[in-house]
Amino acid sequence: MKGNPVAQFIRWAWGQLTSMRTALALLFLLALAAIPGSMIPQNSVSPISVIDFKNEHPTLDKVLEPLGMYHVYTSAGFSAVYLLLFASLIGCILPRVAKYFRALRQPPPKLPARIERLPESATGTVAGAVEPALDGAEAFLKAKRYRIRRTAEGISAERGYLREAGNLVFHTSLVVVLLGLAWSNLFGFHGTAVVVEGRGFSNVITQYDDFTSGTLVDTDELEQFSIDVNSFTAEFEMGEVQRGAARRFDAQVTVTDSAGERDALITVNKPVTTAGGSQVNLLGHGYAPSFTVRDGNGDVAFSGPVVFLPQDGNFASVGVIKVPDARPQRLAFEAFFYPTAVLDEQGPHSVFPDALNPEVYLNAWVGDPQEESGVPESVYSLNTTGLRQVEGDEGEPLRAALAVGGGMTLPDGLGSITFDGWQRWVKLQVSQTPGNLLTLISIAVGVAGLSVSLTVRPRRLFVRITDQMATVGGLDRTDAASGLEDEVAGLLAATTGDRPGPDGPGGNEESTRDAV
Template sequence: MTGDKTRASALTPLEFARFLWTQLTSMRTALSLLFLGALAAIPGSLIPQRPVSPAQVDKFLTDNPRLGGVYEALGLFNVYTSPWFSAIYLLLLISLVGCIIPRCFVYARALRAEPVAVPSRLDRMPVSASAPRSGSAASALDRGEAWLKQHRYRVRRERGALSAERGYLREFGNLVFHISLVFLLIGITWTVTFGYRGTSNVLVGQGFSNTLTQYDEISSGPAFTDADLAPFSVVVEDFEAQFEQGEVNTGQPREFALLTRVVDEPGAQPREYVIRLNEPLEVRNTQIHLLGHGYAPQMTVRDGDGNIAWQGPSMFMPQDGNLTSTGVINAVDARPERLGFEGFFLPTGTVDEMGPRSLFPDALKPQVFLTAYHGPPKHETGVPTNVHTLDKNGLEQFSRPDGSPLAFKMDVGETVELPDGRGTITFDGYQRWVRLQVSHQPGMGFTLASVIVAVLGLCLSLFVRPRRLWVRVDDDRLDVAGLDRADARTGLADEVEQLAESVLGEETRHD
C-alpha cells in the first residue's frame, strides 16, 4: 500500500515541468519577481557602479579592500549587468508572458460568447426593480432591447427575458497594460544592450569627435562596439552663462547657452546649433546634452632652467553653487626638478573665516590659491593618470623661511617666484569648459511608446464599467436587475430604473 502511494505521489518529468511552469506563470510569482527586482536594484543606487563611475569603484576598492572584494565577487559593482539581476529580469519577462497568453485566449472566447443566462432569482441581485405590467410582452422586450443597445450593451434575448452585458474593454485594457509592460522590458533590454552613454569635458574654443579616446567616461551595453559610434564632430564656439544678480536668489543660474558648430558626417558642411539645458543637440540618432560647466585657469610654469614646463588651461572641478573649483597643475617636464601645484580657482574670490571661497559663480574677480610641490623627475611608465589629482609620491611641499607650508594667492597677470630659484608660475587668465553628455539609446522611442500604450490600457481598466443587466417579463409582472462586476462603481440603480421605465413606459416601484 505504501509503495502505491509513493508511486502515485511521484511526478514524471513532464508533470514536474508543468508544475514549475504553473508556478512561474502565476500572478503571485510575477509580483514576487517584480518586488525582488526592486530590491535587487537598491545596491545599484547605493554602491558605485563600474560602467558609470569607474574612478569611484577603484577608490572604494582602495579604501575598503576586504569589503570591496566581497562586493566584486557578488557583482555589486555591475548590478544591472550581473547574472543574478539578469536572471530576475528574464524570469519576470517569462512570467509576464506566461500570464498574458492564457488570458488572451480566455478574453477571445469571452468576446465570442453571448451574455450569461438570466438568473432565476433577480431579486437577489444587488439592485433590482419590479412593477406590474400590461400589454404585449414582445413589445416590452423590444423596448428594453432597443434601450440596452443604445447604451452599448451586448444583448441576449431569451424567451420572455433579456440578458445584457457591457464593459469588455476593461479586460482589454488590462491585457494591453500587461502586454505593454512586456514590450517595455524588451525596450529597456534593447537600450541597455546596444546603447551607450559617455561624458566629455571640452574647453570653449576646442572640439569633440565621437571616438572612444575623446570620452572621459563611457558606459555601454554588452553588444556595443566602437563601430557603433556615429561619425560626427562638435566644435564648442562659445558659452554664455547668466546668473541672478538681484537680492533674491543671488547667483542662481538664469540661462546657459552653448553655441556649437556641428559636422554631421565626414565632408559635410558644418552647421550651427545652440544647446541649452533642456534642448539637446541630436546628431545621427545620438543626443548631446549640456550637463555642466566650469573654469580652466590659464597658467604658465617655468622651471629652474627658465624653460616653459607647462603652459595652457587646466580644468578645475566645481565644488559648490558659486563654482569654487579645485584642480591641479602637473609640470612633469620641469627640470632640474619636476613641479606640481594644487589649489582653488575662485570666480569671485574672497578669504574669510571659512577660508578661500567664491561669492558668485560668474568671473567678477577671478583668483587662484595654490600650494606648490617639487621633486626629482619621475620615470615615465606609460600608465595613464588622473589629470584632476596630483600624484605626490616623491614630491615635497615648498616651505617658507619659517618652515610653514608655502601657499599663495594670484590675481590675473600675477607671477609668483618659487623658493631657491626653482621656477615661476604665472596666472595668465582663464577659459571656460563645458561637460557634454553623448548618448545613444536605440530603444528609447520603443520604450516610450510602450509606456504611453500602458497608460492608455490602465485608463481603460480603471474607467470602463463592466456591468450586467437583466429583464424578465411574466404575464403580469416585470423584473429588472443589475450587477456591477467591479467595486466602487456608481449609477447602477439609476440604470436599472431607466431600463425598467423604458420597458414599461411608466415609473417603476422599487422593492
C-alpha cells in the same frame, strides 16, 4: 506522461511562475533590488564615484564589494529577477488574451433561473404582446451599448468588455517597457567628456572621460560627429535675495555630423540631437585657469588651460598643473582657484560663483625626470611619489597667490609659472538610448489601458416575460459600481412601456433587492 514526476513539477512550476501573484511579487522584488543601485555609486554610471566611495568608506566597502553592490543592475540576481518577471508577464498575458477573444466571440450568458434573486431586480406587468415589449427592452439596451442575446422568453445583455481589454493593454505595456529597457541597455551607451571653451570633442572612444555601453555596442562603429564649444555663458543672481543662484547656463556649439555643419545652443534640459540619434546634454561646468610654465632651462614646458574641479557653491576649485617635460627637473603644482577671492580670518575663499576677482593660490613640487610608465593617472590629483615640495626662504613650503597676469619664480633656477587668465569648461554627456521612445510610448499606452480598466464597469442585465409579467434584474461585476438601480428601473420601464416618474418607474412594478 501524466505520471511523470518531472513533467508534473514543470507544469506546477510554470503555473506558479505565470500566476499574477508571482508577477506582482517579482515586480516588487525588482523595485527592491533597484534600491541599492540608487543609493550606492555604480561602476556602470561613474567609476570615479565608486573609487571615491571606497576611499571614504573602507569598512563598508569590505561588505559591499563581495555582495556586488557596485554593479547592481548588471548582477546575476538582478538579471534573474528581470528575466523571470518578463517570462511571468508573458505567461500571464497570453492565456488571458486567448480567453478574452473567446469571450468576445461568445454571446452574453443565458437567462438565470431566478432573476429576482439578483442584487437588483424589479417586476412589472406587460399590457401588450411579448414581442413589442422585448423590442422596447432591446432598443433600451442597445442605446446603452449592451451586447444582446435574445430568446423567445427574454433578453440577456452584457457590457464592459473593454475593462479586460484595458487590463491586457496595461500588462502588455509592462512587457514592452521591459523590452524597451533591454533594447537601450544592450544597444545604448552613455559617456561624458569635459571640453574647455574654444576646443572640441569628437565621438571616438578615446575622447571620453568615462564611457559605458551595452554588450552589443561596437565602440569602433560609433556615429561620426564632432562638437566645438565656441563659448559658454554662465549668469548668477547679483541681488541680495538668492545671491549667487544660477540664472543662465548656455553653451554655443558647432555640430558637424552626416547632415553637415550647424550652430546650436545647449542649455540645461535642452540637449542637441545629432543626425544619427546621439543626444548631447549639458551636465556641468567650471573654470579652467590658463598657465605658462617655464622650466630651469628657460623653455616653455607647458602652456594652456587646466580643468579645475569646483568644491562648493561659490565654485572654489582645485586643480593640478603637471609638467613632466620640464628640465632639468620635472615640475608640478597644486592650485586652488577662487573666482571671487577674499582673504580674511577664514583664509582664502570665494564669496561669489562668477569670476569677479579671480585668484590662484598654489604650491610647487619638483623631482627628477621620470620615464613614461604607460599607467594612466588622474589629471585632477597629484601623485607626489618621487617629488619633493619646493621650499621658501625660511624652509617653509613655498606658496603664492597670483592674480591674472601674475607670476612666481621658483628658487634655485627651477623655473617659473604665470597665471595667464581663465576660461570655462563644460561637461557634455553623449548618449544613445534607442529603446527610450518605445518605453515612453508603452508607458503612455499602459496608463491609458489602466485608466480604461479603472473606469469601465462590467454589468449584466436580464429581462424575462412570463404570463404578461416582466421580471428585470441586474448585477455589477465590480465593487463600488453605481447606477445599477436606475438602469434596472429604466429597462423595466422600456419593457412595460411605462415612463419613469421623478422617484423611479411607474407604479405598476415592484422593486426588490434580495442579495444572492
